[in-house]
Amino acid sequence: MKKTRSLFRHFLIGHFLFIFFPPIVFISLLMPVGFSGINEENLILHQFYFILLLLGFIIVAFFVISWLFFLRLRKRLTRLQEVMSFSATTNSFPKPISVPMDRVDEIDQLGSSFNWMIQQLEDSRKREYEEELLRHRLIANLSHDLRTPLTILRGHATRLNKESMSLEGQNSLTEMDHTITRVGDLMDDLLSYTILTSGKDPFQPISTDIGRLVRASVAAWYPVFEEKEIQFDIDLPTEQTFYWEADPKWLTRVLDNLFQNILRHAAEGKYANIVVDVEKEQIIVADRGPGMDHSSYESGAEIGLSASNYMLKKMRLKADYASNENGTSVVIGRA
Incomplete structure (x- = not known):
């Protein structure tokens, strides 16, 4: 003693x-x-x-x-x-x-x-790491296991769609198909966020030409917006640009998430505005949808926004959201 x-x-x-x-x-x-x-x-x-x-x-x-x-x-x-x-x-x-x-x-x-x-x-960090690992494994397994029943439901909905039924039944099948698609998208976002926060998708920053990256992302999404008859209003300077120390893959995923949210929750506005402000070094993405307070947006965009905010924080960037019944505007700039 x-x-x-x-x-x-x-x-x-x-x-x-x-x-x-x-x-x-x-x-x-x-x-x-x-x-x-x-x-x-x-x-x-x-x-x-x-x-x-x-x-x-x-x-x-x-x-x-x-x-x-x-x-x-x-x-x-x-x-x-x-x-x-x-x-x-x-x-x-x-x-x-x-x-x-x-x-x-x-x-x-x-x-x-x-x-x-x-x-x-040390004991607390060890327990936190084990709990985080267990949570990631559980989410990954659930995201994988739930795909099978969703596929079966979609198969039955497709089979029923071929049967003769009333207009009300057809509307119910259409809504069921949209719900299955939305659940599948949510599972994809959840799995992506889990992989991102677990460190399996490492952060690799380099000096990135923001003007070129945004033009490439807009070019990839343009056919999709055109198919949905959404007006694409863009302002992307070709002779001027600016650079961020960012991960190009992560920044592209952030833009993909914003464009995907326009298709999912603001397609009825039929408008998307993409601006690269060289003087202020900002990226602006706006739509004319019902706004983020709309129930559809709240139920489907939170996981994707969490993943986007996580990646932006790692890159020392931030996203400012402004939303009302006339649409949503997102401004990405330095933190």
């Missing part, structure tokens, strides 16, 4: 023993014989010099012992501070410091508390 001792009590005892006790002993031994045979005037002078020398010895001894004590104390605290500073600069847990096993003082108790805190943080 560890025995506790007081560091400052030890300091005070040391001062008493090494400063006051030797002079007292010296005085007690010297006084009876030290001044015999000396006249009264010389005796008073010798006593004055003796007391002055004794006081000087006490003062010097006090400062020397205090300096040695606080120097040792500073070294121990500095070592503990260096360990904490190393963990702050390297963003990792520090290694436990050595603590005596027999007797401990206040500094050793502080070191023991520090070691206990490190152990608790």
Whole structure:
């Protein structure tokens, strides 16, 4: 069992023993014989010099012992501070410091508390990692397993669509098919977000030409918007551009998510506006849909928006959303 001792009590005892006790002993031994045979005037002078020398010895001894004590104390605290500073600069847990096993003082108790805190943080991080891994595995398995019943439902809906039924039944089948498609898209977004946050899709930033990237993304989506009869209003300068330190694949996925949300939730507006503002270094995507407060948008866009915001944050970018009943506007710029 560890025995506790007081560091400052030890300091005070040391001062008493090494400063006051030797002079007292010296005085007690010297006084009876030290001044015999000396006249009264010389005796008073010798006593004055003796007391002055004794006081000087006490003062010097006090400062020397205090300096040695606080120097040792500073070294121990500095070592503990260096360990904490190393963990702050390297963003990792520090290694436990050595603590005596027999007797401990206040500094050793502080070191023991520090070691206990490190152990608790390591255990907490380990549990968090295991829970995160389990959650990712569960989401991935659910996303995979639910595809089979959705495929079966779609097959039955297609078979029923070939049967003769009333107009109301046809409308119900159409709505069922749309619901199956929406659930499938949500599962894709959830799986994509899980893969993204688990680190399986690493962040690889490079200097990216934003004008060229947006033009390539718009060119890829243009046939889809044209098929849905959505007016594509674009303002993409060809002679001017700007650069971001970003992952081109991630930024393309962010734009894909915004364009996909227009098709899913704002197609009735029949309008999409894509702007690259070189002066402000911004990307603007706008539509004339019912807005983000619409129930369809809220139920289907949150996972995709979470994934987009996660990627933008990693790239030190941000997306500002402005939405009302006349449409939604998204401005992507530097954070």
